[in-house]
Amino acid sequence: MARVLLIYDNEAVAGFLKSILEAAAFDVTHVSTPFDAFREALQRAPDAILIDFYYKNVDGLYLIEKLRSTAGLTDVPFAVVSEERDFLLSLDALESGANDVIRYPINEDDFIDRMKKICPAQRTGGANEP
Amino acid sequence: MSEQATIDLARFQELKLSFFTKLSGEKVLTFDIIDQSGAVVFEAGIAIDQNEVVAKSQQGCRFFMPKVVESYGHEIVSRPAIQKLADETREIYSSVRATGAMSYEQFLQSNAHLHSIIDGLRQEDRLGGCLGLLRDMEDFDYYTYAHSANLGVLAMVLAYKLGYDKTRMRNMALAGYLHDIGKLGVQREVLSKAGRLTSDEYNQLVEHTRMGYRILDNITGPGGQKMVSDVIKGTAIFHHRKYKNMGYPFRPARERNSETFYRALPEEIRMIAICDVYDAITTSTPYRTAEEPRTGLRKILNLSNHYFILDDVLSFIKTLACTLNKGKGVLDRGDFIVLESVRSSRDNPNQKEPLYEFARIMSTNSGRPIEPNVHIFFNASDNKKIRSIEVDMRHDYTRKIVRVITNERLTERLRRHALSA
Ligand SMILES: [Fe+2]
Numbered sequence: 001m002a003r004v005l006l007i008y009d010n011e012a013v014a015g016f017l018k019s020i021l022e023a024a025a026f027d028v029t030h031v032s033t034p035f036d037a038f039r040e041a042l043q044r045a046p047d048a049i050l051i052d053f054y055y056k057n058v059d060g061l062y063l064i065e066k067l068r069s070t071a072g073l074t075d076v077p078f079a080v081v082s083e084e085r086d087f088l089l090s091l092d093a094l095e096s097g098a099n100d101v102i103r104y105p106i107n108e109d110d111f112i113d114r115m116k117k118i119c120p121a122q123r124t125g126g127a128n129e130p
Numbered sequence: 131m132s133e134q135a136t137i138d139l140a141r142f143q144e145l146k147l148s149f150f151t152k153l154s155g156e157k158v159l160t161f162d163i164i165d166q167s168g169a170v171v172f173e174a175g176i177a178i179d180q181n182e183v184v185a186k187s188q189q190g191c192r193f194f195m196p197k198v199v200e201s202y203g204h205e206i207v208s209r210p211a212i213q214k215l216a217d218e219t220r221e222i223y224s225s226v227r228a229t230g231a232m233s234y235e236q237f238l239q240s241n242a243h244l245h246s247i248i249d250g251l252r253q254e255d256r257l258g259g260c261l262g263l264l265r266d267m268e269d270f271d272y273y274t275y276a277h278s279a280n281l282g283v284l285a286m287v288l289a290y291k292l293g294y295d296k297t298r299m300r301n302m303a304l305a306g307y308l309h310d311i312g313k314l315g316v317q318r319e320v321l322s323k324a325g326r327l328t329s330d331e332y333n334q335l336v337e338h339t340r341m342g343y344r345i346l347d348n349i350t351g352p353g354g355q356k357m358v359s360d361v362i363k364g365t366a367i368f369h370h371r372k373y374k375n376m377g378y379p380f381r382p383a384r385e386r387n388s389e390t391f392y393r394a395l396p397e398e399i400r401m402i403a404i405c406d407v408y409d410a411i412t413t414s415t416p417y418r419t420a421e422e423p424r425t426g427l428r429k430i431l432n433l434s435n436h437y438f439i440l441d442d443v444l445s446f447i448k449t450l451a452c453t454l455n456k457g458k459g460v461l462d463r464g465d466f467i468v469l470e471s472v473r474s475s476r477d478n479p480n481q482k483e484p485l486y487e488f489a490r491i492m493s494t495n496s497g498r499p500i501e502p503n504v505h506i507f508f509n510a511s512d513n514k515k516i517r518s519i520e521v522d523m524r525h526d527y528t529r530k531i532v533r534v535i536t537n538e539r540l541t542e543r544l545r546r547h548a549l550s551a
């Protein structure tokens with residue numbers, strides 16, 4: 001089962017995303033503060049990170065950059081959720097190395113496809129799990 | 131000794147006990163703390179202990195921090211310190227940027243106006259010697275000190291090139307020098323910590339903005355009048371505010387729109403905020419290697435519309451790029467860029483919306499770092515190919531460069547698009 005770390009400070013949206021992912025057999029850990037994000041990311045070594053761009057009081061891009069420059073997290077694929085249709089922000093997410101930008105409102109099937117694509121293949125196969 | 135003799139209680143600022151207890155820890159004081167009778171309670175150079183602070187206050191001590199620079203008539207006691215600062219500013223700046231072919235030293239020496247500003251700062255006692263606060267910074271945290279010196283010079287050069295008058299130029303220079311002075315109130319270990327900060331440490335760091343404002347606001351003249359101009363204090367408190375996401379100090383709930391707030395800040399503060407990030411990116415610390423000026427400038431460009439207002443960034447690059455980057459520009463032939471312009475909204479013709487286009491740089495124009503000749507091939511807002519056009523950015527008043535693509539995956543995708551255009 002692919003393990004996803006969900007970094008999101010809006011509880012309602014986080015719960016929604018978590019339920020979709022869990023229905024598709026992802027193992028999801030949700031954290032809502034940047035401090036928890038670092039702790040969990042380092043402890044659990046997730047297969048992918050899903051992060052909110054509009055983090056309260058924290059610059060989403062800055063948080064991504066910090067996570068990406070932390071030893072042990074540099075190669076973890078990640079996707080960004082953007083609730084706003086802003087071309088530059090989506091571009092910035094890709095510039096900072098994001099594998100995908102997921103726009104709100106979310107199309108569930110499309111969302112799951114994208115998440116499967118960014119997770120390392122052997123993790124999402126289910127049957128291939130040793 | 132002579133400082134002791136000239137202590138005038140009216141000129142001391144009472145410290146709030148909360149600030150004072152924050153100072154305690156393993157930190158070493160960089161100034162004497164005296165009580166209401168003028169007796170030194172804690173000496174500069176010692177580490178104070180919180181229990182002692184509480185004990186002394188229970189004995190009836192009220193704490194005062196002597197003015198860091200004591201004035202006696204028109205004689206600045208610490209004139210050598212300020213003189214040293216002005217000299218070192220130039221030295222430090224050129225050594226920090228030893229890689230640059232054109233050093234700031236050379237630049238400044240070739241510029242009589244800036245020279246006279248430095249001399250003015252050195253000789254005048256107009257501000258009660260608040261520049262002397264930097265002396266404490268030098269002992270306290272050398273990185274912040276060097277960074278402050280850098281910003282003083284950058285701000286001054288920028289102010290000069292933006293055509294400010296002498297007073298405004300001097301204020302902007304001082305605003306640069308003193309923007310981080312509030313870091314004197316942050317524990318040294320926090321300032322130099324290599325790893326991630328804890329929540330408490332982060333909050334302490336954030337406080338350097340408000341602390342800076344307080345320190346500068348507390349500098350008063352002989353008649354008790356405030357000596358430091360608003361733009362200098364404003365820079366201390368607001369230099370970490372950002373355009374689209376508020377930065378800090380965090381906005382109060384009632385202040386809805388960070389963009390409106392940011393736009394209303396004086397140009398000096400907005401430009402120093404850019405210099406601040408630029409200097410951080412291009413200066414090495416024990417934990418981070420410095421970026422080349424070119425990379426620094428490209429990063430600044432890519433923060434426009436997000437951290438900074440695009441027009442400010444373009445003005446920063448137009449004004450400083452050639453100086454900072456050895457006479458060379460920021461963009462190169464072959465670079466992919468994003469252009470921003472404005473069009474009527476598709477949904478509502480009365481409304482404007484931004485239009486974004488992808489383009490590739492065909493050739494650069496010397497002396498015009500952000501106005502190359504470009505080849506526009508893709509409408510990114512509508513996600514469609516367009517018939518490609520060539521534009522000389524020197525003569526295009528509708529489009530502005532808002533991003534330069536550095537990510538390899540993106541570059542590869544754009545290269546394919548450009549080829550098929
Ligand atoms: Fe600062």
Ligand SMILES: [Fe+2]
Pocket residue numbers: 277309310406
């Ligand atoms: Fe700074």
